[in-house]
Amino acid sequence: xxxxxCTLQYDGTLFNGFQIQPGQxxxxxxxxxxxxxxxxxxxxxxxxxxRTDSGVHAKGQVIHFDSFQxxxxxxxxxxxxxxxxxxxxxxxxxxxxxxxxxxxxxVEKEYHYYVxxxxxxxxxxxxxxxxxxxxxxxxxxKEACRYLEGTHDFTTFSSAKATVKGTKVRTxxxxxxxxxxxxxxxxxxxxxxxxxxxxxxxxxxxxxxQGKRNPEDIPDLLEKRDRRxxxxxxxxxxxxxxxxxxxDVEKNT
Amino acid sequence: xxxxxCTLQYDGTLFNGFQIQPGQxxxxxxxxxxxxxxxxxxxxxxxxxxRTDSGVHAKGQVIHFDSFQxxxxxxxxxxxxxxxxxxxxxxxxxxxxxxxxxxxxxVEKEYHYYVxxxxxxxxxxxxxxxxxxxxxxxxxxKEACRYLEGTHDFTTFSSAKATVKGTKVRTxxxxxxxxxxxxxxxxxxxxxxxxxxxxxxxxxxxxxxQGKRNPEDIPDLLEKRDRRxxxxxxxxxxxxxxxxxxxDVEKNT
Numbered sequence: 001x002x003x004x005x006c007t008l009q010y011d012g013t014l015f016n017g018f019q020i021q022p023g024q025x026x027x028x029x030x031x032x033x034x035x036x037x038x039x040x041x042x043x044x045x046x047x048x049x050x051r052t053d054s055g056v057h058a059k060g061q062v063i064h065f066d067s068f069q070x071x072x073x074x075x076x077x078x079x080x081x082x083x084x085x086x087x088x089x090x091x092x093x094x095x096x097x098x099x100x101x102x103x104x105x106x107v108e109k110e111y112h113y114y115v116x117x118x119x120x121x122x123x124x125x126x127x128x129x130x131x132x133x134x135x136x137x138x139x140x141x142k143e144a145c146r147y148l149e150g151t152h153d154f155t156t157f158s159s160a161k162a163t164v165k166g167t168k169v170r171t172x173x174x175x176x177x178x179x180x181x182x183x184x185x186x187x188x189x190x191x192x193x194x195x196x197x198x199x200x201x202x203x204x205x206x207x208x209x210q211g212k213r214n215p216e217d218i219p220d221l222l223e224k225r226d227r228r229x230x231x232x233x234x235x236x237x238x239x240x241x242x243x244x245x246x247x248d249v250e251k252n253t
Numbered sequence: 254x255x256x257x258x259c260t261l262q263y264d265g266t267l268f269n270g271f272q273i274q275p276g277q278x279x280x281x282x283x284x285x286x287x288x289x290x291x292x293x294x295x296x297x298x299x300x301x302x303x304r305t306d307s308g309v310h311a312k313g314q315v316i317h318f319d320s321f322q323x324x325x326x327x328x329x330x331x332x333x334x335x336x337x338x339x340x341x342x343x344x345x346x347x348x349x350x351x352x353x354x355x356x357x358x359x360v361e362k363e364y365h366y367y368v369x370x371x372x373x374x375x376x377x378x379x380x381x382x383x384x385x386x387x388x389x390x391x392x393x394x395k396e397a398c399r400y401l402e403g404t405h406d407f408t409t410f411s412s413a414k415a416t417v418k419g420t421k422v423r424t425x426x427x428x429x430x431x432x433x434x435x436x437x438x439x440x441x442x443x444x445x446x447x448x449x450x451x452x453x454x455x456x457x458x459x460x461x462x463q464g465k466r467n468p469e470d471i472p473d474l475l476e477k478r479d480r481r482x483x484x485x486x487x488x489x490x491x492x493x494x495x496x497x498x499x500x501d502v503e504k505n506t
Contacts, residue, residue, distance in 0.1 A: 011376050057377070089376045123264050123342045124310070124381060 001066050004076065005096040009059045011087040012236065013127040018051040018061075027052075027088060031063070034083045038069060047102045049109065049244040053196075055236035057128070059112075060091070060243040064102040100246070108173065108245040110189045111198045114238045115206070118182040129183075130202075130238035136209035138184070141177045144208040147218035148175040148201065155225035157201050158194030159233065168194055168225075177205065187242075196233045203234040254319050257329065258349040262312045264340040265489065266380040271304040271314075280305075280341060284316070287336045291322065300355045302362065302497040306449075308489035310381070312365075313344070313496040317355040353499070361426065361498040363442045364451045367491045368459070371435040382436070383455075383491035389462035391437070394430045397461040400471035401428040401454065408478035410454050411447030412486065421447055421478075430458065440495075449486045456487040 008031075016024035020032065028046060035044035046065045052058060071079065076093035084090065114129040116122055121131045151171040158168060174189040186205065188198055204221070207213045207230075221229055261284075269277035273285065281299060288297035299318045305311060324332065329346035337343065367382040369375055374384045404424040411421060427442040439458065441451055457474070460466045460483075474482055 009376060011379075086374075086379050087376055089374060121339070121342065123262060123340055126264075126339050128377060 001068050002070070003064055003066050003096050003098050003100055004073075004093055005062065005064050005100055005102065006076070006080075006093045007091040008061050008063065009089050009091060010057065010061065011127075012052060012055050012057045014087055015054065017054045017056075018048060027058075027061075030085055030088055031080075034080060035065060035067075037083065038079065039067065049102050049106050050193075050241070052239075052241055053236055055127070056239045056241070057237075058241040060110075061241050062102050062244040062246075064096065064100060066098075102244075105246050106192065106244055107247055108189060108191060109193060109241070110187065110243040110245075111193065112240045112242045113186040113188075113198060113202045113234075114240070115184040115186070115202075116182055117179070117184050127237050130235050132206060134210055136184070136206065137211065138177065138179050138209065140211070140215055141205045141209045143215035144205055144213075144218050145175040145177055147215060147222075148172050152222045153225055154194055154197055154222070156221045156227060156229055157197050157204070158227065159196035159200075160227040161195070170194065170197075175201070198239060199233045199236065200227075200230060202238070203232060204230050206234070207231060254321050255323070256317055256319050256349050256351050256353055257326075257346055258353060258355065259316050259318070259329070259333075259346045260344040261314050261316065262342050262344060263310065263314065264380075265305060265308050265310045267340055268307065270307045270309075271301060280311075280314075283338055283341060284333075287333060288318065288320075290336065291332065292320065302355050302359050303446075303494070305492075305494055306489055308380070309492045309494070310490075311494040313363075314494050315355050315497040315499075317349065317353060319351075355497075358499050359445065359497055360500055361442060361444065362446060362494070363427075363440065363496040363498075364446065365493045365495045366439040366441075366451060366455045366487075367493070368437040368439070368455075369435055370432070370437050380490050383488050385459060387463055389437070389459065390464065391430065391432050391462065393464070393468055394458045394462045396468035397458055397466075397471050398428040398430055400468060400475075401425050405475045406478055407447055407450055407475070409474045409480060409482055410450050410457070411480065412449035412453070413480040414448070423447065423450075428454070451492060452486045452489065453480075453483060455491070456485060457483050459487070460484060 010027050015027050018027045020026050020028040031046055032044060044065050046063045049062045073093040077090050080090045116129045116131050117136055119133050149172050153169050155168045170190055170192050172190040174187060176187045178185060186202055208215055263280050268280050271280045273279050273281040284299055285297060297318050299316045302315045326346040330343045333343045369382045369384050370389055372386050402425050406422050408421045423443055423445050425443040427440060430439045439455055461468055
């Protein structure tokens, strides 16, 4: 048996999220179906860096699994891509040591969120960006981002349904926003993210951009640790799990 | 009663083509459903500039219909967009005289076809461009385009299943191709197009780009008027009905 690390992308539109669920089409379900075929019908369990919800995309999700097949990485990639549906694509496969763990060894995650800020929707991008037709003050949003960077308790900005036990303190290395015409890109890099955290952060940043809140309100919101103080979780289709970093960064392509 | 002209776009992915068919989701079906609601349940028949097949998109399809509702164009647009599904969008509605006919009065149609020419597919564009992984000689394709422009009998380049009676002579004002890195755009403007004609033309142009045919073969293929001489009709997802022109061009936005 050998352990494999695999970087992949998927279009979340037609998946009921990442995690396997009976009777549902999920990314894990599709991956494990193909892996079982490649292992004489034996079930192969995969472990991901983290889950994504329905409609959320990935450009650089990372998984690991153990296999008795002795196949070089490039052949694994070809074999998997040949059998996977057209909304999952394997970027890279490589052998790793048995102590590599796709979830426990994560040192940094990066998420992107895309907003189309114009009156008219773009129907061809409806599953890939969030359409927001109201005027936004990008500079105010940039100011607010600066208050999010650093180490904070993000209870206010995580789903009240979160089942994670333990601390809700996370370190955000980068929270940024910029626009190219009507296209707005948010980038978040951090040690880890709580459930729905990025989608709640973007929602609050759009409130700031609209003038419903001030950038200076952020420290107070963090301080109060109360999910009820902020608005709804924004729609999933603008969100992309962009990159997952491990200690051996240079190998993670 | 007054006649309305309406320009619209749609994402063809989830439609079984434009034309209404019982039990199928079609663009015409969705439009007529909404129009019936807006006319006290009475059926309102729409007439389009032409049909599009399953998976084919439109950026500027044009339809007309007659209505007893006295509503200004901008309000029509709002009302229709509020009720239509998210993969159809009304660009513009205006009153026209009763002798305007969306199909018979067409003076020019423009289609675009998009190809992604790189080894790796882009899963996020799989329904919006055609992925072609083999090397192409764009200059050769440009040469071939020059032979297509002008007035020719396009029997060789139209579906053998075409039911259209009469001449298969059409005038192509523009047949062009250019690339921006791996993205290739084909533009065809003409007096009219036969069934599947653009998709067959692109297929032959890709053969030329691959070196399977020479640009100079085009006149001979046109001359022979035989559909069996050329390859398969290319996939629909790269095709967009881009623009339809009428005599009063300046009004058609």
